[in-house]
Amino acid sequence: MAVTAVHQFAQCITCHAWSADQSTQIVVCGNWKPCAQILFDDEAAKIGAILTSLSHMELSPSVVVALCPNNNEVHIYRLVEDKWEKVYVLQKHDQVISSMDWSARSNRIVTASHDRNSYVWNLEASDWVPTLVILRLNRAALCVQWSPKENKFAVGSGAKTTCICYYEQDNNWWVSKLIRKKHNSSVTSVSWHPDNILLATTSTDGKCRVFSTFIKGVDAKDSKKGTSPDTKFGELIVQLDLSSSWTFGVKWSPSGNTLAYVGHNSMIYFVDDVGPSPLAQNVVFRDLPLRDVLFVSERKVIGVGFDCNPMVFAADERGIWSFVRYLGERKAVSSGSRYGSQLSEAFVKFYGQSKQGLNNDAVETSRTRGTVHENCIKYVYPL
Amino acid sequence: MAGAEGFVEADNAEAIITRIEHKSRKIETLLKQYKPVEALKTALEGTYAIIGDERCKSAHWLVVHRAIMAIKDVDGMLSSLDPEYYDILMKYLYRGLATGDRPTCDQCLRIHEKLTEKAGLGCILRFLTDTVNTV
Numbered sequence: 092m093a094v095t096a097v098h099q100f101a102q103c104i105t106c107h108a109w110s111a112d113q114s115t116q117i118v119v120c121g122n123w124k125p126c127a128q129i130l131f132d133d134e135a136a137k138i139g140a141i142l143t144s145l146s147h148m149e150l151s152p153s154v155v156v157a158l159c160p161n162n163n164e165v166h167i168y169r170l171v172e173d174k175w176e177k178v179y180v181l182q183k184h185d186q187v188i189s190s191m192d193w194s195a196r197s198n199r200i201v202t203a204s205h206d207r208n209s210y211v212w213n214l215e216a217s218d219w220v221p222t223l224v225i226l227r228l229n230r231a232a233l234c235v236q237w238s239p240k241e242n243k244f245a246v247g248s249g250a251k252t253t254c255i256c257y258y259e260q261d262n263n264w265w266v267s268k269l270i271r272k273k274h275n276s277s278v279t280s281v282s283w284h285p286d287n288i289l290l291a292t293t294s295t296d297g298k299c300r301v302f303s304t305f306i307k308g309v310d311a312k313d314s315k316k317g318t319s320p321d322t323k324f325g326e327l328i329v330q331l332d333l334s335s336s337w338t339f340g341v342k343w344s345p346s347g348n349t350l351a352y353v354g355h356n357s358m359i360y361f362v363d364d365v366g367p368s369p370l371a372q373n374v375v376f377r378d379l380p381l382r383d384v385l386f387v388s389e390r391k392v393i394g395v396g397f398d399c400n401p402m403v404f405a406a407d408e409r410g411i412w413s414f415v416r417y418l419g420e421r422k423a424v425s426s427g428s429r430y431g432s433q434l435s436e437a438f439v440k441f442y443g444q445s446k447q448g449l450n451n452d453a454v455e456t457s458r459t460r461g462t463v464h465e466n467c468i469k470y471v472y473p474l
Numbered sequence: 475m476a477g478a479e480g481f482v483e484a485d486n487a488e489a490i491i492t493r494i495e496h497k498s499r500k501i502e503t504l505l506k507q508y509k510p511v512e513a514l515k516t517a518l519e520g521t522y523a524i525i526g527d528e529r530c531k532s533a534h535w536l537v538v539h540r541a542i543m544a545i546k547d548v549d550g551m552l553s554s555l556d557p558e559y560y561d562i563l564m565k566y567l568y569r570g571l572a573t574g575d576r577p578t579c580d581q582c583l584r585i586h587e588k589l590t591e592k593a594g595l596g597c598i599l600r601f602l603t604d605t606v607n608t609v
Contacts, residue, residue, distance in 0.1 A: 335605060335607070336603030355603050356600045357597075375600070376594075379595055379599065
């Protein structure tokens with residue numbers, strides 16, 4: 092039993108972020124629909140060395156989650172005596188919020204929306220104050236992430252563009268610098284290297300790219316060591332062309348030595364020695380494609396996606412990656428199942444969902460996939 | 475220059491056709507020895523190296539089709555077929571289903587069911603999303 096807590100917040104969650112003041116590290120999944128799931132427990136603890144014993148773990152009174160219930164608002168919930176209490180509703184965007192990130196040290200939330208803008212939310216006194224960031228995009232913003240030093244954030248968009256935003260003290264303004272004409276399609280996810288300079292992106296053109304985001308005046312010269320000295324802003328360091336289909340969910344390992352991303356062809360790619368001569372491995376798995384990945388250690392990765400059940404991948408001593416197991420329990424779907432039964436299962440699911448629209452009590456009845464998640468998991472974050 | 479390049483490609487295509495013909499003979503021999511699984515393996519082996527233009531693809535399909543149609547024991551075939559061939563077999567099953575020919579479709583559907591059970595939905599996804607290495 093890998094899941095110790097399931098919390099249903101809304102019918103559909105497009106994105107979520109956790110408040111950073113948590114001392115524990117736990118895997119958490121945001122669900123496309125309908126619940127946010129928290130994996131807490133000894134089973135989860137086995138997943139990575141950094142997940143220390145959590146069997147005694149209880150929800151600390153300060154657990155706070157921000158999520159978007161598939162509209163233009165951010166809802167912030169706090170856990171008070173086993174009940175989630177809605178403490179804030181952040182309203183400023185005009186359209187659905189596609190992604191958000193909560194910075195650990197500076198305690199700021201950045202949101203990216205289909206309305207082509209971002210807001211940086213700052214907690215002043217007891218109010219979240221938004222600052223508009225004009226991204227200069229002509230299509231929806233799709234993904235956002237704070238850099239490790241939290242002085243920049245990156246936004247991927249449907250305009251084939253990645254924006255690197257930084258704060259300009261003089262003008263009291265967030266400036267957006269664009270990486271243009273490098274992607275041939277929408278940017279589906281962005282991920283910062285621990286060095287605060289390199290940024291990896293995935294795109295629906297099937298490629299994964301690594302860029303330099305060195306910005307004069309923001310990044311100190313010495314932080315450039317490790318990368319080649321002549322990297323300018325927006326320079327393409329490497330382009331990985333491993334997938335022939337859409338790519339999603341790029342992540343760096345904690346040390347920044349390995350890059351993992353997923354393809355829409357039910358494959359996950361691991362790349363070592365990111366640079367002029369990268370070493371790539373691809374792992375084929377038997378189920379539906381993934382959407383996002385999370386490194387729990389250098390050699391262990393959790394993938395989440397359309398299969399509704401997180402998968403664990405690990406590297407052996409030789410560095411060969413392979414699929415290990417599912418995180419959640421799984422009914423034996425493959426053994427002796429027939430298409431007829433799967434079809435009727437699908438019907439039950441559809442009817443269940445149509446009922447759900449009217450009555451929230453019906454949620455329990457439609458557990459057809461054998462896991463806590465009933466629909467695509469879009470994001471996975473460490474808590 | 476463009477003419478020269480075209481000539482090289484045509485030459486290459488001829489070489490491929492020769493290789494496919496060679497493969498075809500090998501498969502006929504295996505089928506005569508009642509080794510349909512071996513024949514299918516031979517048919518699927520090194521597919522990407524020997525399919526170039528549409529003409530090569532059609533020629534190679536005829537060879538794979540011959541091997542697919544000879545399979546009687548689907549479960550036995552799948553259990554002895556190396557998992558690395560699952561994806562390419564799935565591609566050819568869909569090519570077979572696309573022909574609309576009744577016996578071919580029957581056979582391909584029969585194998586498709588078992589193959590999906592064995593290789594999962596990921597295998598179908600890889601067929602659907604692969605627009606580069608088509609067969």
